[in-house]
Each structure stands twice: as structure tokens, then as C-alpha cells.
Amino acid sequence: MKSSAVSAEARSTGSALGPEFSSGNGPWLYTEDGTAWFDGTAGSGAATLGHQHPDVTAAVTAQAARLTHTGCKLTSDARRRMIERICALSPYEEPAVLPTATGSEAVESALKIARAATGHRAVVGFRYGFHGKTAGALALTWRAEFKTYSGFGDDGAEGSPPVVVAELPDPRQPGADDVAGFAAGLSAALDAADRRGGTAAVVLEPVQVTEGVLDVPPALLDEIARQAHARGALLVLDEIYTGLGRAGQLFTAELMTEKPDLTLLGKTLGNGFPVGAVVGERAVLDALPPGVQTSTFSGHPVSCAAAEAVLDIVVRDDVAGRARELGQRLRVDLTALAARHPWMRAVRTTGALAAFDCVRDGRPDPELARAVTGGALRARLLLFGGGPEGATVKIVPPALLDEDGYRFLIEGIGAAVAEAARPDEHAASATRAVRDDGARHVARHGASLPEGGGS
Numbered sequence: 001m002k003s004s005a006v007s008a009e010a011r012s013t014g015s016a017l018g019p020e021f022s023s024g025n026g027p028w029l030y031t032e033d034g035t036a037w038f039d040g041t042a043g044s045g046a047a048t049l050g051h052q053h054p055d056v057t058a059a060v061t062a063q064a065a066r067l068t069h070t071g072c073k074l075t076s077d078a079r080r081r082m083i084e085r086i087c088a089l090s091p092y093e094e095p096a097v098l099p100t101a102t103g104s105e106a107v108e109s110a111l112k113i114a115r116a117a118t119g120h121r122a123v124v125g126f127r128y129g130f131h132g133k134t135a136g137a138l139a140l141t142w143r144a145e146f147k148t149y150s151g152f153g154d155d156g157a158e159g160s161p162p163v164v165v166a167e168l169p170d171p172r173q174p175g176a177d178d179v180a181g182f183a184a185g186l187s188a189a190l191d192a193a194d195r196r197g198g199t200a201a202v203v204l205e206p207v208q209v210t211e212g213v214l215d216v217p218p219a220l221l222d223e224i225a226r227q228a229h230a231r232g233a234l235l236v237l238d239e240i241y242t243g244l245g246r247a248g249q250l251f252t253a254e255l256m257t258e259k260p261d262l263t264l265l266g267k268t269l270g271n272g273f274p275v276g277a278v279v280g281e282r283a284v285l286d287a288l289p290p291g292v293q294t295s296t297f298s299g300h301p302v303s304c305a306a307a308e309a310v311l312d313i314v315v316r317d318d319v320a321g322r323a324r325e326l327g328q329r330l331r332v333d334l335t336a337l338a339a340r341h342p343w344m345r346a347v348r349t350t351g352a353l354a355a356f357d358c359v360r361d362g363r364p365d366p367e368l369a370r371a372v373t374g375g376a377l378r379a380r381l382l383l384f385g386g387g388p389e390g391a392t393v394k395i396v397p398p399a400l401l402d403e404d405g406y407r408f409l410i411e412g413i414g415a416a417v418a419e420a421a422r423p424d425e426h427a428a429s430a431t432r433a434v435r436d437d438g439a440r441h442v443a444r445h446g447a448s449l450p451e452g453g454g455s
Helices: 054-066 077-089 103-118 179-194 218-230 301-316 319-340 366-378 403-421 427-445
Strands: 023-025 028-030 036-039 095-100 122-126 163-166 199-204 234-238 262-265 276-281 344-349 354-360 384-386 392-395
Touching (some): 036 403, 054 301, 077 276, 077 301, 103 234, 103 262, 103 276, 122 179, 179 199, 179 218, 199 218, 218 234, 319 344
Parallel strands (some): 122 199, 199 234
Antiparallel strands (some): 023 028, 028 036, 344 354
């Protein structure tokens, strides 16, 4: 008999956080024995509405019973309805949508569109950016270790567009909103790109979530848009993580004076189902001729049905407003916690995205950050670490939280921080009350899924 499926999985997918889960509801994930864990990662940012949202589950179940798959050359009513919903919400006047199966596919599709629309080759990305790990998207991803086994250097891979990396101000540092200083550096990066085949696109995330929830202020976004357009380049906003309410508005374009030429969607769009999209003016997207960008599972009917339901919920339940309220509450409570633990630095929130850094003796301390996430794990609270220095704790819960869920989250963070601050044989007792809360949650709800999807 072979070993278990988990141990047989390729190590390149990364280590698992927490136990094996068998069911979920709202912010909660359950093991087979009914033990409840709070998902402070929201399924890598995708479950913005919470796990197993009843409306999404109902839409998917109904669609699966009718039509599961068509392939890329045949369309479906579910695909058409999703595209119509996205167009109706988008900031574009004559919008078009290119459906994709994943976020990385959306990134790579956008690069092809930009090169076709402009006739240029080079791309400008930014320090701390993350746009995926597939070959084309990886050229724009900041971390060198992700590129080691892919044949990539700073310029990408052979045959890929040259990539120039520009510096964004770090919002954790004073003066991060210095537009004039930033503008000069961006202009130099665009000069370099222009010398290498012309600038086809400037690509960035309005909040660099993967590398620590690093917000790009609207004034800088406007400066980036102005300079990109002055060079004849497209501005591509990667809103795979931030779009559709997660960061406090449906689209970051709502905060800008110049619209991005392309907006990339994913994660929230499917609330756990694999679907992405490139959105922009039809005249831009149609720079690619027919048949040039297809994939077998893009526009998959089941994922499109999930996305259609998500878009309805996002508007009906004001997910953007709920995310702003959650972020404001997290900022107040995390700031109060940091006042008691001064090594918690640079508390930051943008919508339903939050983070802080762990700093000891004036230097980022990855070990201390791991102590916080480890303490949270012992309290059955799932949190990711990371950040440019590995010293960041990220907090990305579902945006639709009830009071019980919020209290578990903030008390669990507090207990984990207290444990990290007192690393002795008695520290584990700091998480006992939070574990008891989890036990009470299971006693109330059991392993079955409570009605309402946590929303």
C-alpha cells in the first residue's frame, strides 16, 4: 500500500497550514471530527464571502445539474450572464471581458493584449509585486526564489517581454506618499523599457497583498497612469486580490482620475471556484484577433455560475462597505494591541486586508512573526506570515463576519501576540480562552453547517 495522498503530493506546492479539512461555513473550516478552525486567510483571499456561501453553493449545484462543461470553442448561458454582470459593474464605457480559468492566466492574457494593442514589447513592474508563478506571469513577480527553477532572471525568460522593475514607496516608511520623488524613478524605469522595445504595459497591484498588504495611494496610482499613457503604454491593474469589494470598493478605478486600461479579476470573483477575467474597453481587448487567447476551462459554466451569484451578492450585501467597516474595526483593535506590544509595528488595513510587522531591536524579526502565527495556529486561527523581510503577519478574513467570528479573530490575534511576547512554558495558557471559544462554537453548531454562510 502506498503512503497517504498528502505525503505523495509534490513538495513544490508548499507545506500545508493546519490539519486536513472536510467542511466549511463562513469563516470556519471543520476537520472530520467537527473541530472548528477560523480561516484568517480566507482561502488565500478567495473566500471573501466566506466558505460555502449558500447562494453560491445553490447556483453551482443547479448549474452542475444542467451543464458542466463546454470547452473553449462553445459558449453557454452561464458564461454570457457572468460577462454581462461584470460589464454592468465595470468602470468602462464600452466594456469587454476575456474570461480565464486562473489569475495567472489573466495576467498572461493581459500582457498579450498590451503587446498587440501597442506594438511594444517591454513591461514595467514593481518591487514587491506578485502576479503568479506560471511562466509568463512569473516575469513580473518580485521574489527571485520563485524564478530559480524557471530559467528566469530579472528580465524574464527567453522569448518573454523584457521586464523593468520600478520602485514603489514603502507605505511602512515615512514619506511614502512622496509623489515627486516617485515620479522621477518611474520615468527612469519607463525610459529603460522604451529602450528595449517600447513599453507595452505598466502592471501593478493597487495593494501588494502577498508581500504584506502594502497600499499604493491614489495619488501614486494617478501618477503611474499619467506616465504610462504618456508613453503609449497600457496601465494594467492586477485586482485579482483586491477587486470586487475586498479592498473597500468594487474597482480601484473608483479612486482614480484616469482609468486603468485593463483590470484583472479573480479570487473573490469565484469565492472559491477557479475563474478569472480581464476587463477593459472593447477597443483594447479586441486588439487580439479571434482564437489567439483560448483555454479549455476558461468560461467554465460551473465557475461562471458561481461568479454570477458572487456578483449579485457583492452588490446586494454591499461587500465593499462591509469590508471598509471591518478594516476600520481591525485598525482600531490592532492599534490598541500594538500600544501594549511596541514590537508590533506599522499596523495597516485596506478594506478587509490587514497586516503588521514584527520588529525587535530596530530590525524586522521573522522569528517573532513565526511565533505569532504559530501561537495563532495553536488557538485554531489560521494566519499567513510573509512580507518582504519575512516579518509580517497578514490578516485576511472573509469580509462578511458576524460578531462571534470577529471576536474569535481579534481575541485569537491578541492571545497569539501575548504568547509570542512571553515565550516560556506558561505562554500556551494565553490561547486557552480562545480554544474554549472554538469548542463552544462547535458545541453550538456541531460539524454540520449552520445556515447563512457566515454572512
